[in-house]
Structure formats: C-alpha cells, structure tokens
Amino acid sequence: MEHGDRERLIFHIDVNSAFLSWECVYRLSHDPDALDLRTIPSAVGGDASMRHGIVLAKSPLARKYGVTTGEPLAQARRKCPNLTVVPSRFDFYIKCSRRMMELLEEYTPDHEKFSIDEIFLDMTETIHLFGDPLATASQIRERIKNELGFTVNIGISSNKLLAKMASDFEKPDRCHTLFPHEVPGKMWPLPIRELFFVGSAAQKKMEALGLHTIGQLAACDLELLKAHLGRSYAVLIHQYANGVDEDPVEERDPVNKAYGNSITLSRDISDHDNACQVLLSLCETVGARLRADHVLCSNVCVELRDWEFKNQSHQMTLAEPTDSTSVLYECSCRLLKDFWDMTPLRLMGVRAGKIADDSFSQISLFDDPGLLKKKEFEKTVDKIRNKYGIDSIKRASFLQKDSIVDHAASKKKHLNRQEDMDR
Ligand SMILES: [Mg+2]
Numbered sequence: 001m002e003h004g005d006r007e008r009l010i011f012h013i014d015v016n017s018a019f020l021s022w023e024c025v026y027r028l029s030h031d032p033d034a035l036d037l038r039t040i041p042s043a044v045g046g047d048a049s050m051r052h053g054i055v056l057a058k059s060p061l062a063r064k065y066g067v068t069t070g071e072p073l074a075q076a077r078r079k080c081p082n083l084t085v086v087p088s089r090f091d092f093y094i095k096c097s098r099r100m101m102e103l104l105e106e107y108t109p110d111h112e113k114f115s116i117d118e119i120f121l122d123m124t125e126t127i128h129l130f131g132d133p134l135a136t137a138s139q140i141r142e143r144i145k146n147e148l149g150f151t152v153n154i155g156i157s158s159n160k161l162l163a164k165m166a167s168d169f170e171k172p173d174r175c176h177t178l179f180p181h182e183v184p185g186k187m188w189p190l191p192i193r194e195l196f197f198v199g200s201a202a203q204k205k206m207e208a209l210g211l212h213t214i215g216q217l218a219a220c221d222l223e224l225l226k227a228h229l230g231r232s233y234a235v236l237i238h239q240y241a242n243g244v245d246e247d248p249v250e251e252r253d254p255v256n257k258a259y260g261n262s263i264t265l266s267r268d269i270s271d272h273d274n275a276c277q278v279l280l281s282l283c284e285t286v287g288a289r290l291r292a293d294h295v296l297c298s299n300v301c302v303e304l305r306d307w308e309f310k311n312q313s314h315q316m317t318l319a320e321p322t323d324s325t326s327v328l329y330e331c332s333c334r335l336l337k338d339f340w341d342m343t344p345l346r347l348m349g350v351r352a353g354k355i356a357d358d359s360f361s362q363i364s365l366f367d368d369p370g371l372l373k374k375k376e377f378e379k380t381v382d383k384i385r386n387k388y389g390i391d392s393i394k395r396a397s398f399l400q401k402d403s404i405v406d407h408a409a410s411k412k413k414h415l416n417r418q419e420d421m422d423r
Pocket of ligand 1: 015016017018
C-alpha cells in the first residue's frame with residue numbers, strides 16, 4: 001500500500017457541553033422526567049464542602065448571562081440570579097468519557113485523547129471498512145447519541161487542525177468537513193480569534209497590523225508576522241491560517257513527576273474553558289493515583305509553559321489534606337485564574353505536594369484518640385463518604401494499571417520521590 005503522499009483522514013470528536021450533558025445523562029437515567037439542565041440557565045459547580053465553589057461547566061443559556069467557567073459561584077449567581085447549580089459527579093463524567101472512547105476505538109486503533117471530552121481519530125487505515133467519511137462520522141454521532149445519551153460534534157479533514165476547526169462549526173449534534181480545498185470558503189472568512197492557537201494577546205497584536213480574518217492572516221507576509229509575534233509562533237500560526245498541520249495523531253505520553261502530571265499540548269490552549277478541561281484530565285489522574293496509594297496531599301501546584309517557552313508555576317496549601325479530584329481541580333482552576341494572563345499555552349501541569357499517608361494518620365487516631373478530637377475524626381469520615389459515595393469500591397476501575405499491579409512499590413516510590421523533592 002502506498003503511504004507517503006496519500007491524504008490522511010482525521011476525525012475530531014468533541015462532546016457538546018460535556019459536563020452538563022453528562023450530568024443530564026445521569027439525572028435522566030435515574031429519573032426519566034428529570035429537568036434537562038441543557039434547556040435552562042444552569043451550571044455544574046465545584047465541591048460544596050469548599051467555602052467558595054466555582055463554575056466547572058455552564059449551559060448555553062447561562063453563557064448568555066455572561067457566566068464563565070472558573071468563576072466563583074457567588075459571582076455567577078449575581079450575573080444570573082435564577083442560575084440552577086448542581087454539584088459535580090466526576091466519577092460518572094469520567095465513565096461517560098471512557099464509554100465514548102471505547103466506542104470510538106472500534107473505528108481505529110490510531111487515536112489521540114485530547115481532553116476528557118475531545119479525541120482525534122486517524123481513520124486513514126480503516127475508513128475502507130466503513131465507507132464514505134461523512135456517512136461514517138454521522139453513524140458515529142448517531143451511535144453516541146443513541147447508545148450513550150449525549151451529543152457530539154465531529155470535524156472531518158486531512159489534518160488535526162482542520163478537523164478541530166470543523167468540529168467547532170455549528171453546534172450541537174453536527175458533522176462538518178473542512179478539507180483543504182474548503183479552507184478559502186469555510187475558514188478564511190472567520191475572525192482571527194476563531195483560529196486555534198490565537199489567544200487574546202496574539203489577537204490584539206494581529207489586529208494592530210490590520211489582520212482581522214483568518215484569510216488576511218494566511219495572506220500576510222511571514223516576515224512581518226515574525227517581527228511582531230516572534231519567530232516560532234509566527235511560523236506556526238501562518239501555517240495554521242493556511243490549513244497546514246503536519247502533527248500526527250498519537251497518544252501523548254504524560255510526564256509523571258511524583259504525584260504530578262503534565263501534558264505538552266499538541267494544540268495551543270488560549271481560553272479558560274479549554275484550559276480548565278485540560279486541568280481536569282490532569283487532576284483526574286493525579287487524584288486517582290493519590291486514592292490508589294491511599295495518600296493525601298496538602299499542596300497543589302499548577303505549572304504552565306506558554307508559546308514563548310516561558311515557564312511559571314503557582315501553588316497553594318490546602319486547609320485539609322485531600323485526594324479528591326474535584327478539590328484538586330477546583331484549586332487548580334483557581335490558581336490558573338489567579339496567574340494566567342491568557343497567553344497561549346504549550347504545556348500544562350498539575351502537581352500534588354506535601355504527601356501524607358492516609359491510613360497512617362487514621363491508625364494513629366485509633367491508637368491515640370486523645371491526639372485529635374473524636375468529632376473531627378467523624379467529620380473526616382463523613383466527608384470521605386460524601387465525596388466518594390457508598391459505592392466507592394467502583395473506584396478500582398479508575399485506578400491506573402501500574403498502581404494496581406504494583407501498589408506497594410509505587411506508593412513507596414512516590415513517597416520517596418516526594419521526599420527527594422522536598423529536600
Ligand atoms: Mg466539548
């Protein structure tokens with residue numbers, strides 16, 4: 001089979017209003033008459049046990065009131081007094097995400113999970129098994145809707161950039177193509193801000209140069225762009241505007257540092273919603289590993305590398321040690337909101353620090369109940385029950401394989417590494 005010059009076929013699947021949709025799936029599965037949150041101003045809020053919850057996801061109607069992801073719930077309620085806020089249910093959302101990924105794996109082994117609700121499929125080698133690309137994408141979209149109960153947009157093209165741009169066209173529950181020959185008609189008229197990898201800082205600089213549409217950027221002199229935007233970014237963004245993207249579909253290997261996880265982004269992140277989604281997938285793995293090893297952290301650190309390769313990191317100390325994904329996530333979102341100036345990002349990381357053995361501290365409580373008041377202990381137990389629910393045994397399915405196989409060793413390794421870092 002000839003490979004080299006054959007055009008690739010890439011699908012980008014993106015869940016419509018992911019958390020909110022998944023929350024609806026949960027509610028409707030338990031009560032078929034439940035109110036569909038997607039049809040009212042609503043938001044999925046952060047951990048209620050935290051003093052200041054934040055918005056983790058919002059409905060299209062809430063967005064119309066100016067509600068944004070990552071802002072405090074109190075602020076969101078001021079903007080939208082009739083906002084319905086529901087608590088998050090991460091373990092269920094992760095289940096929905098995994099079910100979708102499993103369904104999609106039936107179509108090709110070549111995929112790249114981009115975030116909890118986005119995935120790229122390289123269909124080049126398998127499309128002949130299914131037929132016409134658009135019909136195949138429609139079949140996938142229908143199957144997800146019928147079998148899993150939520151809707152997706154699917155973008156179809158010959159590279160990841162264009163497939164992702166296409167999935168962002170009219171929503172929800174739609175498939176769109178954006179092949180290279182369609183770029184002048186479908187992509188070039190769009191405002192520059194719509195181009196992936198263009199954050200508000202870059203947008204302002206380009207508008208100052210008189211560039212307002214993606215087409216104008218595509219036609220702009222590269223040397224002029226380099227002078228104003230920096231060399232590597234200018235080259236990349238000019239290629240993107242012309243629909244050029246050579247990046248392969250491949251599973252990224254996250255770099256694990258102690259209880260940390262970071263992702264080199266195959267695409268720029270330049271808006272708060274997407275950044276929070278990346279943080280969530282990072283917090284999910286970090287939280288799952290903490291729980292797998294029965295340890296708690298009392299420090300959370302967010303690391304960012306921007307497109308100019310500048311690194312920064314900020315951290316906060318928690319009032320109480322935790323292994324909860326939603327607490328980690330909420331803290332990470334707050335840190336991000338505090339120090340990120342929306343400069344497009346190349347890498348994001350979350351690190352859990354100040355690790356302590358959970359079972360250890362509980363044993364010591366039994367051994368010497370005088371050390372801590374009984375009341376506080378009960379509160380902790382209640383909190384754990386509230387966080388994990390009665391069926392917390394199910395969490396085993398979220399554990400990483402290596403943690404299950406070599407639980408004791410990995411625990412020791414992580415703790416040692418943590419000590420090394422603290423020294
Ligand atoms: Mg989405």
